[in-house]
Amino acid sequence: MFNLLFLQKKLVSKLPADFYLRDDVVLIAKELLGKVLYTKFDGLLCGGIITETEAYAGIRDKASHAYNGRRSDRTEIMYCKGGTAYVYLCYGVHSLFNVVTNKKDIPDAVLIRGISPLKGVETMLDRAGKKAVDKNFGVGPGKVAKILGIHYSHTGTDLCGKQIWLEDTGIHALNHEIYTGTRIGVDYAAEDALLPYRFIFTKYQKKI
DNA sequence: CGGCCGATCCACT
């Protein structure tokens, strides 16, 4: 019994607060590939392997909501300590889930753009209104939040808590398995739109 | 206070 618990702890571990508090958001965005994002709402456990991310580098990044130190009721969450969920509404329809990183008052974040379903697939299919998993199930930031049951009202949720958390299950993306490109929909960010801050784990998701 | 627009998705052609 003891050995079994020990083994589980070793192989599967919830990401600790320290993981999110580091100051290299681009590195964290890469490291998040392969981690498993879990939610548990109303007793329904769902999770998926993270397959695509984008880094948003705080006040120096014109694509970031917190560019130039901008603060508002919405973006205030980005200034929380790393390990907090920043979820906001996009196009009036979609909730987009971000992992806040870095220390308190430094508003870095990683947008989770794709997951590969792992746990609670039936629940996730229900939420998506689908009958079966297809190639693009879980691909797209709006869909990630939707199938995991994440809503923009969940912004500010602690990622070391019991509703939303991440685990390292021993899956790691090797450098040659990572496609690096520019971020989506950030043309307004001028030269920062060219930054190579988008990462895809090509073993699990085709680059689009 | 009004108007514009976005870190998107899906149905339809």
Place this chain on the structure above:
DNA sequence: GTGGATCGGCCGA
């Protein structure tokens, strides 16, 4: 490949 849906946040007046 494309255009419509849809509404909160943000900025300028």
